[in-house]
Amino acid sequence: MLVQEKRNRPLQNRAIIPAEPHYAAGFRAKHISSAKIQGYIYISSHSLGSVGLSLCQIPGHEGCLVFGQIKGKSCVFMQGRFHLYEGYSLCKVTFPMRIFKLMGVETIVVTNASGGLCQDFKVGDIMVIKDHINLPGFAGQHPLCGPNDERFGIRFPCMSDAYSKDLRKLVLDITAELGYSNFVREGVYCMVSGPNFETIAEARMLHILGSDSVGMSTVPEVTVAKHCGLRVLGLSLITNKVSLDYSREEKVNHEEVLQISKMRAEMLQNVLLTFIARSHQVETINNSNCIYSNAV
């Protein structure tokens, strides 16, 4: 991921150059604040209601990097993300995480759209991600495969607590205060590579394996973020029910996913604004895996 021949130079003095220039161009900076990013957040998904098309190739993934202040906190937002199914390697899909780490970001919020496997979930529910299943990882499609860069994290990182318990509790408190509890759940997100939606047999298998929802993203970014010591909150908007039943006629499609995302955008924004304002209530984790804890 980082330029190979420069591996031994200190990270701070090094240019970080993605292998392909068009990848770097995939995100346009919208507003670059001169302030150093002190500690916040990346949010990515069409769940926030942005609709457009750019070098991020998927409708709903606008492809902008937005810098700004929210409630006095420096934040950087990715409007959209890169996916494995677009043909990007997982190194490239997760590259922004390491950039954010070097910028001084401490907390990552990932949002996504997913299909509900848990039969209690309804379309429009917001699932606080408590854990994930890295299905592509089982087949060797894993962003941390290859030489480990010890400056970011250790060779064999623990993933049993990838999604911060404290941040999950905070967001559940916030949604309760906002009166959203009747459509907020907790659950396990499973990543598949896509781009096709699941067959009924696949959906049944994922359900039996313990997945509450399924999508085509998020897990690689969270894995790399956790590897380099970032704390993570994940929110998944249930945009469709995944059929486990051969007699059901509904067919999922991307337009439905976008439509439900727009419907919940405002509520998700309320949750996130309050979260950003209050996340200082949760102590920053001093993660011993991570060498760089400050902005460069």
Ligand SMILES: O=P(O)(O)O[C@H]1O[C@H](CO)[C@@H](O)[C@H]1O
């Ligand atoms: O996970 P995000 O990027 O939110 O989007 C989800 O929605 C798209 C399918 O409609 C896929 O990209 C899937 O992963």
Ligand code: HPA
């Ligand atoms: O049903 C789904 N399956 C996979 N990815 C998805 N993203 C939104 N809905 C789905």
